[in-house]
Amino acid sequence: MANNPGSRKRARQAVKRNEHNASLRSMVRTYVKKVISAIHSGDYETAQAAYAAAVPKVDIMANKGIIKKNKAARWKSRLNKRVKALKA
Numbered sequence: 001m002a003n004n005p006g007s008r009k010r011a012r013q014a015v016k017r018n019e020h021n022a023s024l025r026s027m028v029r030t031y032v033k034k035v036i037s038a039i040h041s042g043d044y045e046t047a048q049a050a051y052a053a054a055v056p057k058v059d060i061m062a063n064k065g066i067i068k069k070n071k072a073a074r075w076k077s078r079l080n081k082r083v084k085a086l087k088a
Contacts, residue, residue: 028061034054042086
């Protein structure tokens with residue numbers, strides 16, 4: 001438990017930041033799931049549009065440190081490979 005005023009404030013800030021980061025992680029996962037659902041539907045145009053919308057969001061979250069940069073690159077690479085496979 002936090003004992004002095006500074007550590008109490010830090011504990012409060014940590015809770016707020018954790019909730020904010022969790023909502024951002026949830027948002028970026030939703031964008032990724034939209035791409036996956038478009039891939040499963042088999043529509044290349046929709047999948048391409050969803051992928052184009054998801055990539056900037058994934059990059060922003062990686063730059064903010066919400067997700068790690070390597071994880072963001074892995075997500076983008078795997079999604080792009082699956083979207084391109086629809087075209088073939």
